[in-house]
Amino acid sequence: MKRQFLSGPYLVWMLVFTIIPLAIVVYYAFTDSITGAFTLENMGAMGTYFPIFLRSIWLAVVSALICLVLGYPVAWCIAQEKPSAQRFLYMLVMLPMCISFLLRTLAWVSLLEDTGIINRLLGAIGIGPLPLVRNDGAVILGMVYNYLPYMIMPLYTVIMKIDHRLVEAAQDLGCDSGQVFLRVTLPLSVPGIVSGITMVFVPAVSTFYISQKLGGTTSTMIGDVIESQFKTAYNPNLGAALSLVLMVLVLACVAVMNRFTGEDESVATI
Amino acid sequence: MRALSKTVTILVFVFLYIPMLVLIVASFNTGTDMVVIKGYTLANYNALFQDGVLLPLLLNSIIISVIAALVSTVLGTAATLGIHRMGKRMRRFAMFLTNIPLTNPEIVTGVSLALLFAFAGQLMKIKTILGFGTLLIAHITFNLPYVILSVQPKLTQMDPNLTAAAMDLGCTPVQAFFKVVLHEILPGVISGALMAFTMSLDDFVISYFVYGPGFVTLPVEIYNYTKKPLHPKIYALFTLLFLAILLVMLLMNILQARDTARHPGSPAAAPKKRRKLDTRRTES
Numbered sequence: 001m002k003r004q005f006l007s008g009p010y011l012v013w014m015l016v017f018t019i020i021p022l023a024i025v026v027y028y029a030f031t032d033s034i035t036g037a038f039t040l041e042n043m044g045a046m047g048t049y050f051p052i053f054l055r056s057i058w059l060a061v062v063s064a065l066i067c068l069v070l071g072y073p074v075a076w077c078i079a080q081e082k083p084s085a086q087r088f089l090y091m092l093v094m095l096p097m098c099i100s101f102l103l104r105t106l107a108w109v110s111l112l113e114d115t116g117i118i119n120r121l122l123g124a125i126g127i128g129p130l131p132l133v134r135n136d137g138a139v140i141l142g143m144v145y146n147y148l149p150y151m152i153m154p155l156y157t158v159i160m161k162i163d164h165r166l167v168e169a170a171q172d173l174g175c176d177s178g179q180v181f182l183r184v185t186l187p188l189s190v191p192g193i194v195s196g197i198t199m200v201f202v203p204a205v206s207t208f209y210i211s212q213k214l215g216g217t218t219s220t221m222i223g224d225v226i227e228s229q230f231k232t233a234y235n236p237n238l239g240a241a242l243s244l245v246l247m248v249l250v251l252a253c254v255a256v257m258n259r260f261t262g263e264d265e266s267v268a269t270i
Numbered sequence: 271m272r273a274l275s276k277t278v279t280i281l282v283f284v285f286l287y288i289p290m291l292v293l294i295v296a297s298f299n300t301g302t303d304m305v306v307i308k309g310y311t312l313a314n315y316n317a318l319f320q321d322g323v324l325l326p327l328l329l330n331s332i333i334i335s336v337i338a339a340l341v342s343t344v345l346g347t348a349a350t351l352g353i354h355r356m357g358k359r360m361r362r363f364a365m366f367l368t369n370i371p372l373t374n375p376e377i378v379t380g381v382s383l384a385l386l387f388a389f390a391g392q393l394m395k396i397k398t399i400l401g402f403g404t405l406l407i408a409h410i411t412f413n414l415p416y417v418i419l420s421v422q423p424k425l426t427q428m429d430p431n432l433t434a435a436a437m438d439l440g441c442t443p444v445q446a447f448f449k450v451v452l453h454e455i456l457p458g459v460i461s462g463a464l465m466a467f468t469m470s471l472d473d474f475v476i477s478y479f480v481y482g483p484g485f486v487t488l489p490v491e492i493y494n495y496t497k498k499p500l501h502p503k504i505y506a507l508f509t510l511l512f513l514a515i516l517l518v519m520l521l522m523n524i525l526q527a528r529d530t531a532r533h534p535g536s537p538a539a540a541p542k543k544r545r546k547l548d549t550r551r552t553e554s
Contacts, residue, residue, distance in 0.1 A: 003443075007352025007364060010345055010414065014367040017411040021382035022370075024389055073275035074282050084527050091519050096286050098468060098515045099293075102492050103508055106500070107289035110296075110304035117292070117305055145285065177271050206375030208475075209493070223377050230381060230479065236388070243381045250375055 022247075028240035042241035049225060049242060053249070056222040059136060060205035063143040064197045067151040070144070071196065075155035076185075079162075090156065093149050101146050105213050108142055109133060112214070134216035142210040143200075150199040158192030159185070190260065198257045202250055222246055290512065297505035304505075314506040324488075324507055331488040334402070335470035338409035343463040345410070346417030347455070351447075353418070354425050368415045376412075380479030383408050387480060400482030408480045409470045416469060417462035424458030425451075 032039045046053075078089045096104065111117050112132040122128040132138060162185060170180045208223030215221075222242065229239030292304060297315070301308035318324060353364045371379055383404070391399035432454065436446035452459075474489035481490050495504065 003355045004352045004360075007349040007356070010349030010352070010418075011364060011367065013345065013411070013414070014370070017383065017386070017407060018367065018370045018379075021379075021386040024385045025378070025382045028385055070278065070282055073278040077275050077279040083530065087523050087526060091523055092283065093286070095516065095519060096290060098472065099290065099508060099512055100472070100474070100489055100492055102474065102489065102496055103293060103504070104289045106496055107292040107296075107304065110292060111288065113305070115305065120305075145289070148282070148286070181271065202373070202375055206377045208377060213496075223375075226377055226381060230384065236385060239381060240385060243378045247374060247378045250378075251373065254373055 025240045025244055025247075028237050029244045030241075031237060033235055033237040042238050043245075045238060046241065046245055049222070052220055052222050052225060053245070055219070056205050057249075059139055059143065059219075059221065060201050063140050063147065063204045064151075064200040066140065066144050067148050067200045068193060068197060071148055071151035071155055072189075072193075075152050075159050075192075078152075078156050079159040086160070090153075093152050093156075097149050102209060105142055105146070105210055108138075108145065109213050112138055112141075133214055134219075136215065136219050138214040139211050139219050139221075142214040143204045143207060146207075146210065147200040147204055150203070151196040154195040154199065155189060155192040158189045162188050194257050194260045198254055201253060205250065206246060293505050294509045294512070296502055297509040299502055302499065302502055304500075314502045315510075317501070318503040318506045318510075321503055324503065327486060327488045327491050328507070328511075330485060331471055334405055334409055334485075334487060335467050338406055338413055338470045339463050339466040341406075342410045342413035342417050342466050343459060346414045346462060347421050347459055349414070350418050350421040350425055350455075351451075353422070368418050371412050372415050376475040377479075379412060380408075380476040383411070383476070384479040398482060398484070400480060402482075402485040404480045404482065405477060405485060405487070408476050409473065412473070412476055413466035413469055416465045417459075420462035420465060421455055421458040424455040428454045 029042055030038055030040070032041065074093070078086055078093075081089060109116075113119065114129045114131070114133075116132070118132060119129040122130065166184050166188070167180055170184045175183060205221075206223045207221060208227045211219050211221040211224055226239050226242045226246070229235045229242065295307065296304045298310045298312070299307050300311045300313070349364070353361055356364060387399050387404045391397065428451065432450050433443075433446050436450045437443065441449060472489065473487075474493060477487055477490050478493060481487065492504065
């Protein structure tokens with residue numbers, strides 16, 4: 001059929017603007033910044049950045065798990081409402097994402113600072129000031145705040161689609177509400193959990209703004225290092241090597257996560 | 271169980287909206303600090319409209335988002351039609367390409383495009399290749415997958431006999447497309463276009479790597495501003511934007527509610543903004 005050719009421009013576009021750029025990343029990662037000759041030096045430098053990679057992964061995993069614990073009840077509650085209320089609540093979940101995440105992160109800084117709103121409230125009742133900002137906890141808070149909607153969206157989609165008759169059947173067969181949740185609702189929401197965790201983990205592990213504003217001197221993340229290689233240190237070759245490792249890492253994580261949902265089952269977010 | 275979930279839900283909504291509240295309150299503050307409230311004023315709004323920088327930046331953002339959304343919608347819809355007719359192997363390849371920008375961390379996409387443009391600049395011996403063009407290319411690239419993923423389900427749901435019927439009744443394939451197919455997939459096309467528009471308007475990470483001094487968008491410049499103390503007129507701008515987005519969303523909500531009331535059989539319109547990350551999407 002001729003209509004296939006309609007996708008020609010798209011395929012060419014994607015080849016030129018995604019595949020070739022990634023090939024260039026690989027090329028830069030394995031060449032010297034001055035001579036342009038092949039070198040393994042950039043990749044060899046990865047050892048130095050290993051602790052930063054590890055910390056980024058750790059912070060992102062913790063954030064994704066917190067998002068899951070907070071997001072699941074929200075998604076579940078929204079799914080129990082009437083359709084019109086569901087749409088409205090869903091909109092409320094998405095709305096914050098439309099506002100500059102830089103400014104929202106700055107707002108958190110002003111909430112958490114030593115002279116910030118929370119510490120002043122605590123001070124009024126005689127506590128603190130607590131060191132709420134410039135530490136890993138604040139970075140996790142910032143990531144949970146920014147990426148929580150990405151967790152709620154797929155969870156909601158999956159929970160909404162669960163056949164209510166299954167829940168009723170379980171109740172008829174003598175399950176209490178805890179058992180219904182553990183044996184029916186939770187297993188059926190696994191695809192949503194998997195896609196939610198990936199959707200939080202990927203942006204969280206590669207973020208570069210949140211840690212600069214909310215983190216301390218030791219909370220540098222891999223995104224910050226990559227950004228500085230391109231914007232301040234001007235070593236694009238090292239930056240490309242770091243990006244390459246980050247990309248491979250993320251793809252590996254996504255592939256592992258997708259295993260959990262089975263071979264031919266599409267993750268339930270369209 | 272239920273009570274606990276409700277409590278968590280309420281707390282989460284409070285958590286999501288506290289920073290917004292801080293921004294909105296700060297926009298009316300007479301002082302420049304986000305926290306210390308000295309008094310209430312509209313001077314920041316006045317300053318915003320007198321200011322010759324922020325509004326043109328917003329206009330830049332809107333220009334790039336509209337063009338990127340239009341181009342990616344046309345290109346993406348055409349691509350979806352083509353992919354729909356492909357054999358299994360070609361389709362798998364096309365969907366693999368589609369999933370790359372969705373799965374890759376944004377910073378990697380930004381860096382890879384920055385390197386491509388630097389490389390192209392060297393080849394063409396242009397010193398300042400970064401600017402409107404590179405920004406537009408980047409935005410179209412990350413928008414395309416969202417358009418495809420939102421048009422595709424509508425095309426799969428469509429009865430394939432409709433096109434055949436239109437052609438039996440004397441339509442040329444082009445007429446059949448505009449009179450029948452487009453009508454069927456229109457909701458997907460529109461939601462794809464809207465998604466592309468909002469993704470573009472928000473985008474900071476990718477834009478930050480491919481923008482040039484000649485053409486800057488609002489989120490990128492905000493980043494440059496946040497290195498120093500901010501003038502509260504920026505909060506005023508975002509309060510207004512927040513209200514505008516809230517209004518648009520409420521409007522869409524009402525329209526959707528009407529639409530579902532009119533067609534009770536159709537499934538509730540799918541929520542709009544969503545990221546998709548699985549790499550092995552199979553046809554359902």
